[in-house]
Amino acid sequence: MGQIPISLLASSLYATAAVGLTLNYLVLKYADFALGEYITVGCYVAALLTLSGLDPITAMIASGLSGATLAFLADELALKPLERRGATALQVFIATIGVSLLIRYVLSIVADLEDLLFLSSGFRVVPLIYIGNRPLTNLHLLAVSVLVASVATLTYVSLRTKLGKGMRAVASNRDLAISSGIPVWRIRRFTRLLVGALAGLSGALWAYYTSINPESGWRLLLWVFAASIIGNFTSFPLTLLGGFVVGFSENLGMWAVSRTLGVPTAYKPLIPYIAIVAVLLYRYRMRFKGVFES
Amino acid sequence: MSLLELSGVTAGYGKIPIVREIDLTVEKGETLAVIGPNGSGKSTLAKTVIGLTTLFSGTIRFDGVDLTPVPPDRRALLGIGYLPQTGNVFPDLTVQENLEMGGYHLKRTELRLKVAEVLELFPELRDRLNQKVGTMSGGERQMVAMARLLMMSPKLVILDEPSAGLAPKIVERVYQKIEAMRGMGMTVLLIEQHALKALKSSDRAVVMVGGRIALAGTSSEVSKVDLRSVFFQVSRG
Numbered sequence: 001m002g003q004i005p006i007s008l009l010a011s012s013l014y015a016t017a018a019v020g021l022t023l024n025y026l027v028l029k030y031a032d033f034a035l036g037e038y039i040t041v042g043c044y045v046a047a048l049l050t051l052s053g054l055d056p057i058t059a060m061i062a063s064g065l066s067g068a069t070l071a072f073l074a075d076e077l078a079l080k081p082l083e084r085r086g087a088t089a090l091q092v093f094i095a096t097i098g099v100s101l102l103i104r105y106v107l108s109i110v111a112d113l114e115d116l117l118f119l120s121s122g123f124r125v126v127p128l129i130y131i132g133n134r135p136l137t138n139l140h141l142l143a144v145s146v147l148v149a150s151v152a153t154l155t156y157v158s159l160r161t162k163l164g165k166g167m168r169a170v171a172s173n174r175d176l177a178i179s180s181g182i183p184v185w186r187i188r189r190f191t192r193l194l195v196g197a198l199a200g201l202s203g204a205l206w207a208y209y210t211s212i213n214p215e216s217g218w219r220l221l222l223w224v225f226a227a228s229i230i231g232n233f234t235s236f237p238l239t240l241l242g243g244f245v246v247g248f249s250e251n252l253g254m255w256a257v258s259r260t261l262g263v264p265t266a267y268k269p270l271i272p273y274i275a276i277v278a279v280l281l282y283r284y285r286m287r288f289k290g291v292f293e294s
Numbered sequence: 295m296s297l298l299e300l301s302g303v304t305a306g307y308g309k310i311p312i313v314r315e316i317d318l319t320v321e322k323g324e325t326l327a328v329i330g331p332n333g334s335g336k337s338t339l340a341k342t343v344i345g346l347t348t349l350f351s352g353t354i355r356f357d358g359v360d361l362t363p364v365p366p367d368r369r370a371l372l373g374i375g376y377l378p379q380t381g382n383v384f385p386d387l388t389v390q391e392n393l394e395m396g397g398y399h400l401k402r403t404e405l406r407l408k409v410a411e412v413l414e415l416f417p418e419l420r421d422r423l424n425q426k427v428g429t430m431s432g433g434e435r436q437m438v439a440m441a442r443l444l445m446m447s448p449k450l451v452i453l454d455e456p457s458a459g460l461a462p463k464i465v466e467r468v469y470q471k472i473e474a475m476r477g478m479g480m481t482v483l484l485i486e487q488h489a490l491k492a493l494k495s496s497d498r499a500v501v502m503v504g505g506r507i508a509l510a511g512t513s514s515e516v517s518k519v520d521l522r523s524v525f526f527q528v529s530r531g
Contacts (some may be wrong), residue, residue: 162394165391168387169384169387171386172384172385172386173383173384175381176382179344179369181368181398181446
């Protein structure tokens with residue numbers, strides 16, 4: 001029972017970023033490896049602003065904005081020009097690795113120069129109630145609220161607004177969207193802002209939870225990818241579920257395995273790998289079901 | 295002045311040209327049929343007008359505007375409506391949303407009026423507005439696709455094999471809608487494999503073989519030619 005609060009926090013954090021990753025893939029047709037860096041920037045913005053005395057919610061909004069700006073600039077300056085020159089989705093995906101490395105090393109240099117290689121935010125964790133011997137804090141509540149608000153906003157935008165419907169149209173049939181006069185480039189910019197904002201928000205949550213460094217987002221990326229892979233990069237409900245599967249299995253699940261089989265909890269990074277391999281194997285089996293049997 | 299004018303157009307995908315040296319005009323209010331066997335470049339020609347291929351040489355003018363520097367999404371706003379052979383709907387969107395995407399550039403009130411106007415021509419869609427298009431039959435999807443096209447109020451309608459893969463009864467309905475478009479004075483570029491059907495519903499026709507125009511004339515002139523021999527001789531030659 002005591003593992004539930006931390007599972008809830010981790011799940012909300014992974015799911016928030018993973019929804020952005022899935023959205024990016026759905027509309028733009030490539031997975032963005034630089035997402036980890038948008039998270040890291042979100043971490044630093046939230047940590048620095050709360051340390052300077054700003055309230056955590058405003059700092060979190062600033063984190064979302066910084067993630068959105070970075071995702072937007074990465075696309076405008078590096079990825080979109082590549083696509084305009086005829087790069088395939090795979091080539092753009094590889095380019096995102098380059099973008100990721102560039103941002104990470106620039107961040108590392110700046111953090112080193114400013115003595116910010118390891119940083120803790122000014123967020124004050126306040127226990128609200130106790131589950132077992134573990135407290136459910138204001139941070140857990142904030143993480144779940146951010147996820148719920150993000151999903152509600154995204155749902156409203158995609159179902160009720162013109163830009164959101166355009167976004168779904170581009171995801172559904174890009175060529176037809178182009179030939180129908182839908183402004184695909186404007187929709188692309190809007191999508192990138194949303195993706196970056198979600199990453200920035202999850203970065204802020206991470207900064208409030210633990211100490212950060214220039215590799216914080218990069219290290220979270222595996223968990224975020226695992227959640228999106230469970231969602232097949234196409235389904236938002238399954239991506240959300242993926243976030244919770246990964247978050248709960250690495251905490252609650254690992255704790256149970258540790259208690260029953262004596263496996264050290266240090267092995268918990270294995271959980272996303274197992275999730276990814278299991279999902280890919282399952283999908284492979286389903287796709288070729290009957291082919292090998294006959 | 296012709297509504298659409300292609301001169302010396304060579305275009306294709308990547309570095310491979312598919313259609314070569316195409317000279318073609320479509321006059322305002324007429325229906326031009328483009329017929330030819332499979333792989334003759336008919337669909338590539340349509341995509342070239344829309345801007346979805348690589349233009350290697352030649353010029354395309356629409357309503358007096360040089361289309362070469364105009365990106366594909368802007369071409370639609372100039373008044374070119376395109377119905378692709380496959381993937382001509384947004385399957386994950388409802389009928390209502392598909393129509394709205396056709397009128398993306400319209401303001402809210404204009405959009406509502408336009409939807410009502412288009413539904414006059416497609417009354418069968420009225421009860422299905424909230425249905426996801428991906429769950430509809432091929433014929434129903436084709437109706438949604440044509441309705442979406444009309445939402446754009448296009449000056450030129452490019453229909454790429456609108457009857458492909460449909461049951462004869464549905465083909466009849468599709469052609470009724472095409473007749474209705476002609477009746478509304480729209481200019482239609484009709485790309486078809488079913489030559490007789492297309493010739494019946496058009497004013498002029500061109501026959502494409504091997505990426506080139508092999509024959510051109512009024513529809514009645516072309517219908518008197520033995521098209522099988524044209525297809526065979528040119529493709530062998």
